[in-house]
Amino acid sequence: MRRVLLILGCAVLSSSAAQGQLDRHRMEQVVDSIIGSYLVAEDYLTGGVVALVYPDGSSYLKGYGLADIAGRRPFDPKETVVEVASVSKLITTTAFLSLWEEGLVSLKDTVERLLPGVDLDYDPARPVLVEHLLTHTSGLDDRMTYMESSTKEGMVPLQEFDRKYLPAVVWEPGRFFNYSNYGMNLLAEVVQQVSRQAFADVVRDRLLIPLDMDRSGIGYPPDLMPDLMHRYHLKADDNDSIFTEDQGVKWTNIPGANGFKTTAGDMARFIRMYLDSGRYQGQRILRQETVVDAWRTHFSPDTGLYYQQGLGWRILQKHGKRIVFHDGDDRGTESSLVLFPDKGFGYFTAFNDQVGASAKRAIRDALWELVHTDQVVRPKQFVHTSGLDRFTGVYLYMNDGQASFEKLTALLGDVRLEVVQLNDSTLGIDDRRYRALAPLLFEELEINSRVRFMEDDGRVTHLTFGSSTYRKVPAWKDPQWHQLALAASILIIIAAFLGWTLMGLTRIIRGRVRRPAWSHRAWIMADGTAILLFVVFLFITSRTTMLGKEVPTMLVAALTASLLAAVLFPLNLWAYSKLVRAEDVKKLVKWGYGLLVLAITIVLAILAAYHLIGYDFV
Structure with missing residues (x-):
């Protein structure tokens, strides 16, 4: 017993010594300086909040810039409610961990068993496990469409969404890391199913109330919405002057992946709980061994890689040091939660425009150097590899x-x-x-x-x-070759249409109008027209719409045009075969139409390979 106490005492002293190395004043000064420089940059940061949490449990909270430009409302670290995007996944993870340590669910449970009606069919011998959801190795396809709705009324309930809009499993479960919003949203439903409570209620009862996080919640709590930050996107006008565009409220359909709202003050308490091995003000939220397990590597193709995956938590380890973290990024939202477990230090940042992405990286790099003053960068030991x-x-x-x-x-x-x-x-x-x-x-x-x-x-x-x-x-299968082939083929179609138009006008001007064999050639022209309409509608979509909500109307029009082109294609081939056999058509004309038919064939083949013929939305 005495030996155990001695070891524990040494550990505490060692930890205290390490914690004593933190230069708080310098860290706060550096963070202020970094954010301040972005606030006055040409591509400026609109605003944000930061929370630094120290080993003794104290915090440094600060707001910067504006949470609402029109209302001139500044960021307040205790009052301003911020969107955190994918940092929400740590909330979902923590709710799951509290159920897992009670034995209510296992990492090896199959998702389909826990969630009847969810289709994750890939290979019965390789089912998707709960562990795969936490490590982003489920093999689920990625998709932006339907992740949010245009209105609050259009939002889809969690259980319905997972059955109606869940993408297919396209990679072998457990083999590859592929970041998945849908996987984490499934985990939220697992939490809901196992606890027999609504997901938001589980988070409230197991995390928010015990942690005194009374300015936080899943979804859109009415009492928090008046203080919600505005999301902005920086754009340039015709004179290259930068202006901000308000993105409005994000009505998410995937609350388990990006539905959490909070304040810097509340996140400081969340960080404190993890740094204190799952305790908060003497109350046990998670067991110490649960926290340790969440932070160890659960998936990595190679332990020599800098980036590893824990249970929900990302791990970055290099030069014998490590952090556990999660970033969040969305249109008008940039956030980061980073813990230095070996130093007892952690921090949270959230910003409300895309410049925050650069700011949060700069803060992470700077704090890594300030916290890990004892890191030793050893010379790289390369080996010879043949072949x-x-x-x-x-x-x-x-x-x-x-x-x-x-x-x-x-x-x-x-x-x-x-x-x-x-x-x-x-x-x-x-x-x-x-x-x-x-x-x-x-x-x-x-x-x-x-x-x-x-x-x-x-x-x-x-x-x-x-x-x-x-x-x-x-x-x-290289997209670069597909781009070149597509561009060349579309240029041939455009050139053919321009050629037909110019030749027709020339004949009219010269009074040499003759009636061509339109019955055959019209099908080829119609097919080419449908493809050009697809290109026009797709271009309009790319200029006016971002994926994420419902399928854009112009995209539906584009896919309708490509479907029409595919339907017309057999008639196109029939018409060309007739044209080839026609004796009154010059050989050069036949070659020209042949080149056009080949171009149409190439375009349709590429569109089919990329699921751009018909309505392959889900």
Whole structure:
């Protein structure tokens, strides 16, 4: 017993010594300076709040800038209610952990058993487990549409949403990290089902009331809404002058993923509970072993990666130091909750425009250096790895929407990495140089970034940074080639239509009007017209609408046009076969129509590959 007490005493003294190293004044000064610089920048920060929580339980709370520009209402760390976006997932996680430690649910329970009616069909031998929801390894597809509603009245209840709008499982459960809002929303329903209470009530009874978080809640508590921050998006006008656009209230359909609202003061109490091993003012909220378990690695392809996944919590570990954290980002919302468990320190930030993304990164980097003054950066020990050419190729981001029209983001968005071999020992990934630390683990030469390649039967199939995963694809699946083929084909269709128009006008002017064989050629022209309408409607959609709510009307029009083009395509081929056999049609004309039909074929093939023919919304 005496030995145990001695060990505990040493641990306390060691912890106190470590905590004593924190320079509070310097930390607060640095945070103030960083946020202050963004408030006056050309691309300015509208405002935000911060809460620093120290080992002795004291807090530094401060508001900056405006929570409401029109009303000139400043941010108040105790009164202003902030959106936290995905930091909400830590609230959902904590509610689950309180049920888990009581034995009401297991990490190995299958989600389909707990939630009757939820379809997660992938492979009966590899079911989606509760643990997969917490570690973002469920294999669920990603999708933005339907995650929020245009009005409060249009919001979909949790249980109905998970059965009506849940995307398909497209990756093997438990194998890949792919961040999933839908997975965390399913976890919220698990909490609701196991507790036999509404999700918001579970959070209130098990967390908010015991933690005195009386300025917080899931959803839209009426007493909090008057003090809710406004969400802004910075835009440039025709004169390149920056202005803010109010985004209104976000009516979320996924409360388990981004439905929490709070204040900096309330989040300070939440942080204090975790830093005190699950206790708050002498009351046990979570067991100490539960907190420790939540913060250990539950999924990682390689323990050498800097980014690991705990139970709901993200883990960043490098140079022998670590933080556990979660970020939140949405249009008009940037938040971050970061804990330094070994130092007994944590902080929370929330901002109300996109500049907050840069501000929160700068704060994290600065506080990492100030808190981890004792970190030792050792020289990188690279090893020689032969056969680097097997890693080269194109890799696509796996959260790009695989089973619906949102796969379009893979075609238009920045979801592609290209790995090239620079020399016998170095790989290039997006203009960064990597060398091997182990046969499949590589580190960037200039900054602290690591990537791990994954194999299947000795063949490289994926790469991961721990925070995102990419799959290797053959050249013919490279979106860049699809973009080029699509652009060239559409240009051919446009050129054909312009050519027809100019030739027709020329004949009219010269008085050489003759009646062409429209019965055959009209089908080809109609097919091309439908494709051009698809392009026009899609362009209008991209300029006027952001995905996230209901399917935009113009997008429905675009997909209707592509569906019409697909329906007309067999008639197109029939008409072209007739045209080829016609003896009164010049060979050059036949070649021209043949090129047009080929262009239409290529466009339709690409649209089909990206689920852009018909109404593949769910």
